[in-house]
Amino acid sequence: MKMNLSSIKAAPNVIMGLFIGLGIIIGFWLLSSSLKNLQESQRTVSVKGLSEREVPADQVIWPIVYKEANNDLANLYNSIDAKNNIITSYLIEKGISKNEITFSAPSIVDRSTEMYSPEKAPYRYYATSVITVSSRKVDLVRELIFSITELGKKEIAFVTNEYNYTTEFSYSKLNEIKGGMIEEATKNARKTAQKFADDSESSLGKIKNASQGQIIISNRDAQTPHIKVLRIVSTIEYYLKD
Helix, strand or coil: CCCCHHHHHHHHHHHHHHHHHHHHHHHHHHHHHHHHHHHHHCCEEEEEEEEEEEEECCEEEEEEEEEEEECCHHHHHHHHHHHHHHHHHHHHHHCCCHHHEEECCCEEEEHHHCCCCCCCCCCCEEEEEEEEEEECCHHHHHHHHHHHHHHHHHCCEEECCCCCCCCEEECCCHHHHHHHHHHHHHHHHHHHHHHHHHHCCCEEEEEEEEEECCCEEEECCCCCCCEEEEEEEEEEEEEEEC
16 A cells, blocks of 8 residues: 655644644643632632720829919918828828829919909919829729818819819730730631631631731720720731632
8 A cells, every 4th residue: 555655744744733732732721720729829818806805904193183372472382382291191191102192393373464364363373283193003093083072171172174184094914915815816817717718618728918906905984994995906818728
């Protein structure tokens, strides 16, 4: 049987064409598989985890403010000194240490220098005096805030509910519980992510990204500023797998 010479010459080209075609098919399959795997590896879910705790304040700064008036400046200062001593003795007697008490220079206004005063004031000099208690005896100070008004019987005119002089409660042991709160927030975030994965018939993978918000400290409410609420939110992005 004689073979056509042109057919013999074309055979290598056909074989090469088959190999090229097969290579292209395999290449497309590999590319498709890689793209599918890449898409699957990029499927993620971003969730937030919350940790919240109530803690009692362990530090208090209490400004004790009172007013004084007199027509004689020297007598005014003498009266302030006397009343500062009365207040200090009362605080120490009740359990406040001397080193927890500080005095500020009194703020004095001379009403005679006020050109546009609507009416003549009964006294020329008016003073605002501030004694500050900085203590870790939070419960004791809270009691004294109410009981100190009994010194009004000694003609001490205390000022309350003034915006510039508010009692401040704070919490100083944040570093002791911060780690536990971050761990709790992370666990809560994972629970949420796991629920999402289950609902979407996926499995939860590794963490892709994670960010931790700052711990926010606030009063529980306006009536209990001595009770603090600590709150932290962690944002975590997980990979999802089919």
